[in-house]
Amino acid sequence: MLNVHALIAIQQQLLPDLLVVMRKRYLILRQVMLSDMIGRRSLATSLEMTERVLRAETDFLKAQELLIIDAAGMRISEAGKRLLEEMEPLYKAMFGLSELEEKIRKYFGLQQVVIVSGDSDESLVTRRELGRAGCAVLAKAMGNSDVVAVTGGSTLAQVANQLSSQTPLKGNLFVPARGGLGESLDYQANTIASTMAKRTGAQYRMLHVPDHLGEEAYTSLMQEPNVREIVEVIRSARIVIHGIGDAMVMARRRRVDDTVVEAMKAEGALAESFGYYFDRNGAVVHKMLTAGLRLEDIMDTEVVIAIAGGRSKGEAIAAVMRFGHDDVLVTDESAALEIAAIIDKELSNV
Template identity: 60%
Template structure:
């Protein structure tokens, strides 16, 4: 495949550029669902005149459907994208990034999408699209699936769709609610995923961060213990990863603990645990829900996170060593691979 691509790049460079351009258009429309021509042209940095010509061509090929309300991808276009994805990943240089990360962190699968979700809402949507696709592939009937909160997980939920295979499944929040907008809380995302797929859900009405006295009190409540046991019965978890200091602010961690985290070199947060660059746990918040030992027993752990700013944080969580699948973006992947080359994430 790569030899053929090399020959094409030398003999037919214009052909490859045209293919990349048209793939980008199709892919953008697929992720967006329905989009206007003007929005499409602006988002892909081209003129409406040029975009009109490309859309007309792709429509003639049966790859797009043009309606009064906007442009959407056809089923033929969707299938074509799936077929040529490996080729396009080679063209964009993403295949090598995926393989380097997969081998270094001993993962079952790594998927890298183009772009940087720090600066592109479209890239974050694509993380959600791919995360949803991978989740569907790994769910069997009557599963309990735990999910965390955050904007990336909300995008995963948005891209799920009805499935008869998922009707017996139950989505649950991995932990209590974070003090942020309701739509980004794990409870909301779990219920959205269930409604989108036709599955069921259970909610967990407990604050995410608790004082020690409140924490111990909750653990004496029978109904709370019952839902905790149910959540810990999950065999699949899909979760985001955050930068340690940013998450400490969002979780309203006290100043003294924040200073200790900073001093100890905390880079990442996941599930209420803070990790340094070696993947060592530095601190655990007193929260109820999934514990690290529960994660270690999972059949499938899927991490979805991107953005150049999160490169080091994602690497720190991967160093802990209990992820199975990573979905990330190009900017984060490049940051991680560059750090690997510098030896900044070696175990030595």
């Protein structure tokens, strides 16, 4: 019996147009699902498709009862959602994403890599899809009474916003991985932890301290019983879910002193994650005192999930993966291609 890859290879030779049509209809359904409700003109613009071509395709999908179209716009039907879920492995195999996932997984020794199509730098839909994929990975990893530590950032905010009450996590506890006062409220770890809990019926705790602390302030805060108690809970987390940022972008966002930024540049800081700055080899070159997770806690955590995308973050993601303590990477196609190019370059130099 032919496997999926062999069947796709035959289709590409004999029926190449079939794959083009399948991809087009898959992307239409995916875009509508991620948009909840969307008009034809907006959909055509986001897919870079003419309204005439789109009308023919959406009429077909409506006739197949995969789309619901009325005066308010288009939304996906339950049958459409089921079809998308069933098609996802086939779609990845058709367009090389499965092979890309395996290449990155093997190179960095990860348990799983999940790649969504598109570029988060350019597309809000891709950012939402990244969030949806992160939700699926998190839901699969969680048990009935887990402590989950989450970092801040726009990508983790997307994960929080994609969770729903259909993912029952009532016995679990969400906590911020570290303090975050001073950053944009929407992207603070406290906000994201509380949103995740509220959307799933779980519990949450907050850590009301600044993201970065001086040594004297850190020592003083850690003597407060309430702060010490929540920090101990955070450090006991079985699951950590975190984003990855460009080192210089994150340093500026956190208003790190210019002299410190220059020192980090000299040390080769390329990526930032959970308050630590990494060079391209995955070595920690700078850290800031922060109440919450420490590096040794990350090393002992049972499940560490990284979620980050966008072509601009390819190098930063590769750097954090080299650190070697992530289990799962959820990323997008553009970042994955950048990471694959880095892998190819390194293998050619061996």
